[in-house]
Amino acid sequence: xxxxxxxxxxxxxxxxxxxxxxxxxxxxxxxxxxxxxxxxxxxxxxxxxxxxxxxxxxxxxxxxxxxxxxxxxxxxxxxxxxxxxxxxxxxxxxxxxxxxxxxxxxxxxxxxxxxxxxxxxxxxxxxxxxxxxxxxxxxxxxxxxxxxxxxxxxxxxxxxxxxxxxxxxxxxxxxxxxxxxxxxxxxxxxxxxxxxxxxxxxxxxxxxxxxxxxxxxxxxxxxxxxxxxxxxxxxxxxxxxxxxxxxxxxxxxxxxxxxxxxxxxxxxxxxxxxxxxxxxxxxxxxxxxxxxxxxxxxxxxxxxxxxxxxxxxxxxxxxxxxxxxxxxxxxxxxxxxxxxxxxxxxxxxxxxxxxxxxxxxxxxxxxxxxxxxxxxxxxxxxxxxxxxxxxxxxxxxxxxxxxxxxxxxxxxxxxxxxxxxxxxxxxxxxxxxxxxxxxxxxxxxxxxxxxxxxxxxxxxxxxxxxxxxxxxxxxxxxxxxxxxxxxxxxxxxxxxxxxxxxxxxxxxxxxxxxxxxxxxxxxxxxxxxxxxxxxxxxxxxxxxxxxxxxxxxxxxxxxxxxxxxxxxxxxxxxxxxxxxxxxxxxxxxxxxxxxxxxxxxxxxxxxxxxxxxxxxxxxxxxxxxxx
Amino acid sequence: xxxxxxxxxxxxxxxxxxxxxxxxxxxxxxxxxxxxxxxxxxxxxxxxxxxxxxxxxxxxxxxxxxxxxxxxxxxxxxxxxxxxxxxxxxxxxxxxxxxxxxxxxxxxxxxxxxxxxxxxxxxxxxxxxxxxxxxxxxxxxxxxxxxxxxxxxxxxxxxxxxxxxxxxxxxxxxxxxxxxxxxxxxxxxxxxxxxxxxxxxxxxxxxxxxxxxxxxxxxxxxxxxxxxxxxxxxxxxxxxxxxxxxxxxxxxxx
Ligand SMILES: Nc1ncnc2c1ncn2[C@@H]1O[C@H](COP(=O)(O)OP(=O)(O)O)[C@@H](O)[C@H]1O
Ligand SMILES: [Mg+2]
Numbered sequence: 001x002x003x004x005x006x007x008x009x010x011x012x013x014x015x016x017x018x019x020x021x022x023x024x025x026x027x028x029x030x031x032x033x034x035x036x037x038x039x040x041x042x043x044x045x046x047x048x049x050x051x052x053x054x055x056x057x058x059x060x061x062x063x064x065x066x067x068x069x070x071x072x073x074x075x076x077x078x079x080x081x082x083x084x085x086x087x088x089x090x091x092x093x094x095x096x097x098x099x100x101x102x103x104x105x106x107x108x109x110x111x112x113x114x115x116x117x118x119x120x121x122x123x124x125x126x127x128x129x130x131x132x133x134x135x136x137x138x139x140x141x142x143x144x145x146x147x148x149x150x151x152x153x154x155x156x157x158x159x160x161x162x163x164x165x166x167x168x169x170x171x172x173x174x175x176x177x178x179x180x181x182x183x184x185x186x187x188x189x190x191x192x193x194x195x196x197x198x199x200x201x202x203x204x205x206x207x208x209x210x211x212x213x214x215x216x217x218x219x220x221x222x223x224x225x226x227x228x229x230x231x232x233x234x235x236x237x238x239x240x241x242x243x244x245x246x247x248x249x250x251x252x253x254x255x256x257x258x259x260x261x262x263x264x265x266x267x268x269x270x271x272x273x274x275x276x277x278x279x280x281x282x283x284x285x286x287x288x289x290x291x292x293x294x295x296x297x298x299x300x301x302x303x304x305x306x307x308x309x310x311x312x313x314x315x316x317x318x319x320x321x322x323x324x325x326x327x328x329x330x331x332x333x334x335x336x337x338x339x340x341x342x343x344x345x346x347x348x349x350x351x352x353x354x355x356x357x358x359x360x361x362x363x364x365x366x367x368x369x370x371x372x373x374x375x376x377x378x379x380x381x382x383x384x385x386x387x388x389x390x391x392x393x394x395x396x397x398x399x400x401x402x403x404x405x406x407x408x409x410x411x412x413x414x415x416x417x418x419x420x421x422x423x424x425x426x427x428x429x430x431x432x433x434x435x436x437x438x439x440x441x442x443x444x445x446x447x448x449x450x451x452x453x454x455x456x457x458x459x460x461x462x463x464x465x466x467x468x469x470x471x472x473x474x475x476x477x478x479x480x481x482x483x484x485x486x487x488x489x490x491x492x493x494x495x496x497x498x499x500x501x502x503x504x505x506x507x508x509x510x511x512x513x514x515x516x517x518x519x520x521x522x523x524x525x526x527x528x529x530x531x532x533x534x535x536x537x538x539x540x541x542x543x544x545x546x547x548x549x550x551x552x553x554x555x556x557x558x559x560x561x562x563x564x565x566x567x568x569x570x571x572x573x574x575x576x577x578x579x580x581x582x583x584x585x586x587x588x589x590x591x592x593x594x595x596x597x598x599x600x601x602x603x604x605x606x607x608x609x610x611x612x613x614x615x616x617x618x619x620x621x622x623x624x625x626x627x
Numbered sequence: 628x629x630x631x632x633x634x635x636x637x638x639x640x641x642x643x644x645x646x647x648x649x650x651x652x653x654x655x656x657x658x659x660x661x662x663x664x665x666x667x668x669x670x671x672x673x674x675x676x677x678x679x680x681x682x683x684x685x686x687x688x689x690x691x692x693x694x695x696x697x698x699x700x701x702x703x704x705x706x707x708x709x710x711x712x713x714x715x716x717x718x719x720x721x722x723x724x725x726x727x728x729x730x731x732x733x734x735x736x737x738x739x740x741x742x743x744x745x746x747x748x749x750x751x752x753x754x755x756x757x758x759x760x761x762x763x764x765x766x767x768x769x770x771x772x773x774x775x776x777x778x779x780x781x782x783x784x785x786x787x788x789x790x791x792x793x794x795x796x797x798x799x800x801x802x803x804x805x806x807x808x809x810x811x812x813x814x815x816x817x818x819x820x821x822x823x824x825x826x827x828x829x830x831x832x833x834x835x836x837x838x839x840x841x842x843x844x845x846x847x848x849x850x851x852x853x854x855x856x857x858x859x860x861x862x863x864x865x866x867x868x869x870x871x872x873x874x875x876x877x878x879x880x881x
Binding site for chain 2: 263
């Protein structure tokens with residue numbers, strides 16, 4: 001039997017354990033490949049800006065670094081788990097060098113297989129991913145299928161390097177083993193585990209401090225941001241290392257519950273599990289928080305962007321009006337039936353200075369009937385201004401202050417004098433895309449007519465066309481007709497914003513998924529490893545008459561806590577992070593955060609079920625016991 | 628007197644197609660209320676197999692086993708688990724204590740599983756520990772106590788729920804001679820003072836000499852039976868005589 005055939009057999013035998021590890025490796029490779037191949041995609045190169053390319057590169061590097069850490073951790077774990085096996089080979093006379101080489105091969109074979117599969121999957125789906133990328137950036141682009149050779153070279157290069165480093169690391173681990181260590185059974189059981197109340201309180205105080213500072217980031221970002229990270233991370237590790245001891249101790253105090261059925265076994269097992277896994281669980285909580293934050297942020301900003309673009313740009317086109325331009329624009333519109341004109345409105349307004357004590361702004365004045373015409377087209381709330389001296393604000397949300405309503409407002413025209421009005425209401429819109437109309441006062445028709453006699457109004461034309469998100473050619477054509485700075489197009493704003501946000505969503509989403517899969521797989525094989533160690537204990541329980549059903553229930557319960565605890569901490573962290581972020585960039589992230597958390601929890605749930613199933617299969621397999 | 632255990636025509640064949648290996652053949656066995664029965668025989672004779680069948684950890688090829696008049700063959704897995712939990716107590720060679728539980732928690736485990744009330748669990752846990760002389764180590768973990776104490780803890784766990792039958796498989800196998808003698812004395816006292824029914828499997832003549840009746844098994848069949856009459860030393864000598872007649876290498880027995 002050659003070393004290589006032993007290797008092959010080992011991989012086959014351990015496949016169950018390796019499966020999820022392998023899966024997340026493949027996924028990391030696919031994501032890396034996709035990030036890289038998008039950078040080299042020609043269509044992408046023509047469309048996106050430098051920043052997007054830079055961010056994609058950063059995303060790819062993050063995936064690579066994270067994969068390296070994940071694989072390194074997994075490997076040190078696999079090797080510890082296989083100490084006995086390694087010891088056995090050594091006893092059978094295999095030299096350390098040979099054993100190490102065998103593990104090196106194992107690693108390499110799996111790595112190369114993962115690389116091959118990852119690149120094949122990446123290539124197969126790259127068209128899909130590039131399309132998704134464009135789609136997220138608001139473009140429906142037909143993408144041709146192309147295998148990107150530079151991306152393949154890049155991916156192979158980076159991951160082969162990672163594999164070699166990891167394999168060398170594994171190699172060195174073996175060399176450091178002493179034969180006695182390899183056979184020494186891991187001792188379990190612990191007398192009165194220490195838990196200092198001070199440490200637990202300190203952890204909680206650290207986390208809360210971090211949370212509070214997170215909401216005051218705008219006060220001193222460069223001091224608070226690192227402080228938040230450090231306090232929350234330290235606090236989380238502290239929490240996992242100390243708090244469980246308390247919880248379990250309290251559980252144990254309540255003997256009438258603790259002494260009921262399998263609780264005795266479940267509680268103590270859970271205690272050891274959480275204790276021996278505290279560091280890894282805390283790490284998973286923090287990684288989950290990172291992943292949820294990345295995904296929530298990407299998704300939230302993306303969602304918010306669409307709403308924001310739509311609110312900020314209520315019309316497809318807005319231009320300074322004159323008959324000649326109207327004529328040319330209509331000609332252009334006729335050429336693009338897919339962007340058929342859905343409606344248009346002419347807006348007549350007077351620019352003025354408006355002031356309320358403590359508030360002074362440029363604004364536009366518009367008549368009630370003109371506004372209602374526009375509101376009719378947009379489906380907005382109409383107004384009815386009866387008083388000659390009454391006025392209604394049209395202001396987007398973020399500018400709004402309660403004290404602007406029910407106030408006397410002084411209007412100063414360019415040429416002629418001051419006029420006083422009384423504000424009776426406020427509508428939360430941006431009147432048109434044109435910045436002159438971002439702050440508007442609606443006056444009664446009669447009042448407006450009086451003012452037009454004092455000052456000649458300006459005129460804007462606002463159009464709504466069908467499929468404005470796909471009005472690239474039409475917009476380009478209009479750009480040729482109208483002089484620069486005399487017009488605004490929805491499409492321009494849309495493309496500019498969507499590229500940024502789409503890219504954030506794309507990268508954030510995939511990074512989040514990579515982390516999610518990796519953490520899920522780490523919990524999975526940690527737990528399975530413990531299942532193997534604990535098989536004997538469950539055998540004892542079955543012997544003394546605990547049924548398979550009861551054991552299954554106990555396992556479900558224990559694992560639920562193991563999965564739930566980091567998930568809850570992670571979600572809480574990311575919730576705070578996202579709310580703090582929303583606070584800082586004045587964006588509503590609640591809905592997207594909830595959706596992200598739900599999705600994350602669902603995927604996590606799948607890992608939980610998978611782990612329960614495998615765990616149960618290991619410890620609850622048919623009875624095989626003999627002396 | 629009631630019959631606690633009734634075994635009839637018991638047969639166990641290991642292996643499948645081609646390589647069939649009969650580990651037990653045509654075994655009849657009765658244990659009555661208050662008995663302390665030893666099962667002796669050389670290594671590989673089928674003692675553990677017999678015990679496992681009675682313990683319902685393994686299923687017989689044919690034959691019948693009744694405990695308290697209940698036929699085991701007709702029970703499903705769920706019923707068997709509950710049967711083991713309520714009617715049987717186990718002591719194994721390698722203790723089989725849960726290493727995550729303290730000695731006290733290990734002992735009371737059967738009561739917790741039976742949903743006995745917490746105050747009663749505590750009381751009976753302490754009483755049983757007192758009976759076996761391990762009340763001082765109750766709050767320690769298995770790895771902190773000696774082999775003898777571990778095995779007495781296992782014995783305490785086996786008797787705490789007052790089972791119909793205690794099954795012990797080579798309980799002294801991992802103990803030094805002093806701890807062995809102490810444990811065996813405990814078992815003997817439990818039997819004599821409290822009428823606990825015990826079936827003890829061993830290949831050690833010294834351990835067997837604490838029993839009141841011994842069944843000898845050889846190659847999966849009953850060989851002979853010996854009943855204690857007189858002091859233990861004398862009984863021990865008789866056991867050695869039987870073993871000599873049974874043949875086989877004596878070294879194999881110790
Ligand atoms: N699960 C099994 N499968 C096959 N053969 C077994 C199995 N268990 C025990 N045996 C065989 O049955 C015989 C009796 O074993 P056992 O009851 O353990 O003997 P003892 O406990 O008396 O030493 C031995 O020859 C053993 O090899
Ligand atoms: Mg045996």
